[in-house]
Ligand SMILES: [Fe+2]
């Protein structure tokens with residue numbers, strides 16, 4: 001596994017989701033660059049940031065598909081949860097001093113592209129139809145839907161500003 005390259009085939013056509021997926025790829029590539037660094041703090045930071053950003057993306061995506069009425073929202077969330085548990089397990093081994101950067105990098109790279117291709121693709125039509133409906137040709141309402149999702153997430157998680165950086 002080397003540096004991940006984004007290919008247009010991975011675009012969902014849902015702007016905010018594509019921005020987030022590309023950002024996760026950037027984090028994974030940063031992890032790749034640093035994976036053999038002797039600077040443990042730098043490795044720890046990039047692991048933390050990658051995991052943190054990925055969790056924010058999952059929360060956003062789950063809220064978005066639920067709002068759009070996607071019928072497989074619950075199973076999709078379970079797939080995310082399972083992955084989060086695997087990452088948490090690797091992360092705790094890192095905290096115990098194990099060298100996990102390569103393993104984590106390989107796992108994230110394989111999982112992300114597979115997940116986008118196989119599972120994320122499944123909600124695209126439903127979400128786009130929902131956005132068109134919410135839009136009714138009006139860009140402001142799409143923005144409103146996005147802001148509403150962010151507000152709901154922040155109040156659920158009680159972490160102000162936490163999700164805003166998904167779009168910063
Ligand atoms: Fe997903």
Ligand SMILES: [Fe+2]
Pocket residue numbers: 021057061116120
């Ligand atoms: Fe996703």
